[in-house]
Amino acid sequence: MKLSTKLASLFAAGVMLASFAAHAQQVLRVSAIPDEAPTELQRKFKPLGEYLAKKTGLKVEFTPVTDYAASVEGLINNKLDMVWFGGFTFVQANDRSKGKVVPLVQRVEDEKFRSVFITTSPTIKTLADLKGKTLSFGSESSTSGHLMPRSFLLQAKIDPDSDLKRIAFSGAHDATVAAVSGGKVDAGALNISVWEKLVSEKKVDTSKVRVFYTTPAYYDYNWTVRTDMPADLKKKITDAFLTLDPNTPEGKEILDLQRATRFIPTKASNYTAIEAAAQNAGLLKK
Structure with a gap:
């Protein structure tokens, strides 16, 4: 060439x-x-x-x-x-x-985001009441569905891995609500924004599922x-x-x-x- x-x-x-x-x-x-x-x-x-x-x-x-x-x-x-x-x-x-x-x-x-802990159980009123119970987080890498709820549990002297009967990961905030509503777990932790959206859209029965703890704010x-x-x-x-x-x-x-x-x-x-x-x-x- x-x-x-x-x-x-x-x-x-x-x-x-x-x-x-x-x-x-x-x-x-x-x-x-x-x-x-x-x-x-x-x-x-x-x-x-x-x-x-x-x-x-x-x-x-x-x-x-x-x-x-x-x-x-x-x-x-x-x-x-x-x-x-x-x-x-x-x-x-x-x-x-x-x-x-x-x-x-x-x-x-x-700037001031929060997570909520929800339950259908009348006996769960504080984080301490979660001892011996089952709890669902969202994704393992979720800030508002796992990291910060876990962090606030640890601050309350509750180790999710040893003090709870079982922890699960639903994969997403709406799936956590479904797990709690369906009785698969005693309680769940999720992003407050998704919770409020589901409540406003009437996709959760608040006569059965309620917030019992809201975390302090974080970015x-x-x-x-x-x-x-x-x-x-x-x-x-x-x-x-x-x-x-x-x-x-x-x-x-x-x-x-x-x-x-x-x-x-x-x-x-x-x-x-x-x-x-x-x-x-x-x-x-x-």
Whole structure:
């Protein structure tokens, strides 16, 4: 093959690669921890995805993941560009990537988030009453469905692994409510936002299932990207969230679906208490 032909071939290959790279950058790959049913996550994200596409000029694709660990691995291994993390999954991603992820925004509600403990048993009125009983958490990697409820149990001198008859992991907050309602466990711990949503939608019988303990507040959910995302794209995404207006039909629909009053900026240092709780609970190596 002549040198000129070789050069032409290499040039053509280079153009194709550049074109492919440019095309790849036209897609914003988004996911979320699977703390609710996949159909619910898709429903909640659809108008937000359309809004982000308009604000960034990118095609926005939502990809559900099988479990919490997959959301962490997907982001740090460059298979996802932005993920809705809980506080603990952000800490895990930050730890696994050695600081190469950054949280952009959180709901104002996530500055003072809480978990609730629920039961159908009339004899369970305090955390101490859980001794010898069965309890369901959500996912093992859930902040509000496992880590923080476990942390507050430990602070109350109750070791879930030795003081309870049995602990289970339902995999998601709504599944925890179903387990308690169905009598599979004596009690359950979940995110207060999902509990309030299920109550408002009359998907739980509050004459049978009740909250007997609400935790103190802690930082929780956020939207996280990798630190290597171009600065201008980070700004476009951040500005898109910060300018969501509840007084417009579009903004109201998105904020209502996200169960948010508004979004505010956040930073990694907000999650140091979550990291410490994870270490103290033995869920994250020091």
